[in-house]
Amino acid sequence: xxxxxxxxxxxxxxxxxxxxxxxxxxxxxxxxxxxxxxxxxxxxxxxxxxxxxxxxxxxxxxxxxxxxxxxxxxxxxxxxxxxxxxxxxxxxxxxxxxxxxxxxxxxxxxxxxxxxxxxxxxxxxxxxxxxxxxxxxxxxxxxxxxxxxxxxxxxxxxxxxxxxxxxxxxxxxxxxxxxxxxxxxxxxxxxxxxxxxxxxxxxxxxxxx
Numbered sequence: 001x002x003x004x005x006x007x008x009x010x011x012x013x014x015x016x017x018x019x020x021x022x023x024x025x026x027x028x029x030x031x032x033x034x035x036x037x038x039x040x041x042x043x044x045x046x047x048x049x050x051x052x053x054x055x056x057x058x059x060x061x062x063x064x065x066x067x068x069x070x071x072x073x074x075x076x077x078x079x080x081x082x083x084x085x086x087x088x089x090x091x092x093x094x095x096x097x098x099x100x101x102x103x104x105x106x107x108x109x110x111x112x113x114x115x116x117x118x119x120x121x122x123x124x125x126x127x128x129x130x131x132x133x134x135x136x137x138x139x140x141x142x143x144x145x146x147x148x149x150x151x152x153x154x155x156x157x158x159x160x161x162x163x164x165x166x167x168x169x170x171x172x173x174x175x176x177x178x179x180x181x182x183x184x185x186x187x188x189x190x191x192x193x194x195x196x197x198x199x200x201x202x203x204x205x206x207x208x209x
Contacts (some may be wrong), residue, residue, distance in 0.1 A: 001031050004085045006076070006095040008038040012047035014163075014185075015116035018147070019091055020048070021164060023057045034058035036076065038094070040066045073098040085109060090141070091116065093134035100137035112143040117190055 003026060009016050019035065026033035034057070037049050041063045052059035060079075064072035076098075080088060090096050090113040099111045115138075121127025138144050139155075146154075147163040154160070181200060185191040 001086045002084060003031060003033045003087045003089055004080060004083065005033070005035045005089045005091060006038065006099070007035065007048065007091040008094045009046055009048045009092075012051055015091055016048045016051075018114075018116070018163060020051060020055060020057060023052070024055060027057070034060065036060045036062050036079070038062045038064065038076075040064075068097070068101075070098070070102055073102045077102060080109065087112065089114065093130045096134050096141065097130075097137045100140040103140070110142045112145065113138055113141050114145045114147065116147055119188065120190065 005019055005023065007016070007019060023033045023035060035048070035052055037046055037052075037059055039046055039061070043063060045061065049059050049061050062076065062079075064075070086109070088099065088109055088111045090099055090111065096113045099113075103109075103111055118131050118134075119127055121129075121131055142157065144155075144158045146158065146160045149160055150158075181203070183193055183196045183200075185193065187193065
């Protein structure tokens with residue numbers, strides 16, 4: 001089975017690291033898994049491309065005009081056909097939208113999406129527009145996966161697969177006389193820093209030191 005992951009990445013953050021772990025896990029199980037990393041024509045090598053190469057994960061840098069580029073997406077479909085891809089996996093609203101709008105000629109190839117989270121853009125901003133289009137277009141995909149529990153009932157083709165973390169790959173942690181806890185993540189509402197701060201305060205009060 002050949003799986004191609006589509007992403008237009010702006011760095012090496014949570015979604016990118018999860019994608020790299022997913023690819024490595026599939027490869028370890030004998031599933032051919034590769035990444036098509038999209039960017040603008042003048043973009044240099046992206047961090048996810050460099051990290052994929054470092055981990056020996058197949059990656060295809062792809063450069064095309066940004067925005068709602070349907071012609072560019074049709075070129076990607078031709079590449080998908082040439083590579084005999086069995087499953088297309090989208091990571092991010094850009095490819096959720098482009099896949100949904102162009103896949104009528106390639107419907108025999110299943111298309112799924114992982115929703116790594118929304119930024120809850122404000123009307124009438126560009127982020128709000130992208131997220132609104134994404135919510136509408138993802139209905140045309142075969143399966144939609146969320147990485148966390150949702151505040152609403154899931155549709156028939158939606159499911160939750162909780163976010164993961166790789167274990168045994170970092171430096172050993174040796175507990176000293178006091179433990180140090182930290183919150184890691186951008187300052188954005190959906191990251192839940194308010195809850196983390198409340199939890200840390202409870203720990204401080206119940207377990208001094």
